[in-house]
Amino acid sequence: MNFDLSVIPNKNIILGVTGGIAAYKSAILVRRLKDAGFNVRVVMTEGAQAFITPLTFQALSGNPVHTQLLDPEAEAGMGHIELARWADLLLVAPASCDTLAKFAAGLADDLLSTLYLATKAPVWVAPAMNQQMWAAKATQRNLNTLVEDGVHVILPDAGVQACGDVGLGRMPEPEDLALQVTGYFHRAQRAIAEKFGLLAGKHVVITAGPTREAIDPVRYISNHSTGKMGFALAASCYAAGAQVTLIAGPVSLDTPNGVRRINVQSAVQMLDQSMSLLDQGCDVFIATAAVADYRVAEVAEHKIKKAGDELNVSLIKNPDIVATIAQQEKRPFMVGFAAETRNVEEYAAGKLVAKKLDMIACNDVSRADIGFASDENAMIVFFAEQYHMQKRDLEKASKQEIAQQLVEAMHDALHYEAKDFDHD
Numbered sequence: 001m002n003f004d005l006s007v008i009p010n011k012n013i014i015l016g017v018t019g020g021i022a023a024y025k026s027a028i029l030v031r032r033l034k035d036a037g038f039n040v041r042v043v044m045t046e047g048a049q050a051f052i053t054p055l056t057f058q059a060l061s062g063n064p065v066h067t068q069l070l071d072p073e074a075e076a077g078m079g080h081i082e083l084a085r086w087a088d089l090l091l092v093a094p095a096s097c098d099t100l101a102k103f104a105a106g107l108a109d110d111l112l113s114t115l116y117l118a119t120k121a122p123v124w125v126a127p128a129m130n131q132q133m134w135a136a137k138a139t140q141r142n143l144n145t146l147v148e149d150g151v152h153v154i155l156p157d158a159g160v161q162a163c164g165d166v167g168l169g170r171m172p173e174p175e176d177l178a179l180q181v182t183g184y185f186h187r188a189q190r191a192i193a194e195k196f197g198l199l200a201g202k203h204v205v206i207t208a209g210p211t212r213e214a215i216d217p218v219r220y221i222s223n224h225s226t227g228k229m230g231f232a233l234a235a236s237c238y239a240a241g242a243q244v245t246l247i248a249g250p251v252s253l254d255t256p257n258g259v260r261r262i263n264v265q266s267a268v269q270m271l272d273q274s275m276s277l278l279d280q281g282c283d284v285f286i287a288t289a290a291v292a293d294y295r296v297a298e299v300a301e302h303k304i305k306k307a308g309d310e311l312n313v314s315l316i317k318n319p320d321i322v323a324t325i326a327q328q329e330k331r332p333f334m335v336g337f338a339a340e341t342r343n344v345e346e347y348a349a350g351k352l353v354a355k356k357l358d359m360i361a362c363n364d365v366s367r368a369d370i371g372f373a374s375d376e377n378a379m380i381v382f383f384a385e386q387y388h389m390q391k392r393d394l395e396k397a398s399k400q401e402i403a404q405q406l407v408e409a410m411h412d413a414l415h416y417e418a419k420d421f422d423h424d
């Protein structure tokens with residue numbers, strides 16, 4: 001079957017599985033949650049283990065399965081309090097009447113009921129049971145208590161039940177549950193973005209301007225980059241709630257408000273600073289700098305004296321900063337720029353792949369009205385294939401407006417990375 005899930009990175013779900021025939025559906029649910037990018041740890045009650053083995057969940061989640069409250073081995077690794085803290089969501093599916101009753105009463109006589117009391121994470125339950133048990137006054141009373149206590153109840157579907165009865169009590173399909181969970185995290189992220197900005201909580205590092213490659217103590221090789229695009233992006237990222245560090249080559253621009261600036265001269269210095277910022281934790285790396293492709297092989301110690309009609313200076317290749325950062329194990333979301341004079345889209349798409357970027361913004365610098373020293377720009381943005389996002393045309397506008405649209409593109413790719421899943 002084919003269905004769309006939007007990937008949510010770096011969120012942790014504890015899936016509580018209790019005793020019921022619907023426990024087999026939870027195995028598929030683990031796969032769907034993993035597909036959606038969640039880290040999943042499964043906690044099983046004793047009843048659940050009568051229907052399905054911990055080994056199945058271990059294999060599907062890629063994590064050890066937790067079955068006991070005070071298992072010395074588990075407590076030495078991730079004990080029940082760590083587990084409770086680890087969770088961004090506690091999802092109990094299927095939730096039996098017994099577990100619902102324990103939650104409602106505040107009992108803590110097994111791992112799952114203890115986690116319920118110990119976690120600060122939101123709790124969702126997907127009750128699944130015989131229709132008569134679902135309708136029982138005690139079950140409904142417990143559910144009302146849970147709703148009052150802030151638990152989100154996913155109502156069961158109606159239909160033919162395993163016992164032959166017809167009525168309410170079937171656990172919704174795993175795909176449906178996974179979509180509800182991803183939808184919840186998307187809404188939460190959107191609410192944060194609306195309140196605190198599109199890049200709230202992110203550390204963004206931006207390289208900007210030209211580099212200056214010394215020939216001797218008074219001369220250098222450089223280019224016409226003014227750094228305007230990078231500085232405009234730094235201002236936009238800061239306005240979008242990010243913590244921003246700007247690694248700037250020699251430019252005559254004021255540091256945007258709230259932005260931390262590190263001045264460098266050469267490409268090698270720019271790379272050194274980029275690498276050390278990576279160690280400090282960087283979520284998004286934006287390379288707007290026009291880095292000199294070559295530097296002088298041997299910088300003269302003293303000013304080179306005028307002599308003869310020719311002077312030969314031997315050049316060696318500079319490191320590719322953005323490509324180097326993209327190769328690191330803990331790589332941030334990587335954004336590159338491409339300034340081309342022809343075959344703009346083709347060259348940019350090639351660089352996206354060759355440099356292993358997540359996103360690239362390209363412009364046609366042969367156009368006199370936009371680009372380098374201009375205050376305006378027009379760009380086309382491409383995303384890496386795994387995002388399944390359409391390219392975006394950013395019409396000619398001020399560099400500040402273009403920067404704002406680039407921030408939106410980054411936010412969309414960071415949070416709404418869409419994937420097609422082809423499931424068996």
Ligand code: C5P
Binds near residue numbers: 267288292322335
């Ligand atoms: O290969 P090209 O210079 O066209 O690639 C442009 C992109 O690569 C820009 O994002 C630029 O900042 C980055 N780059 C880099 N280090 C280099 C050369 C380019 O980070 N040495």
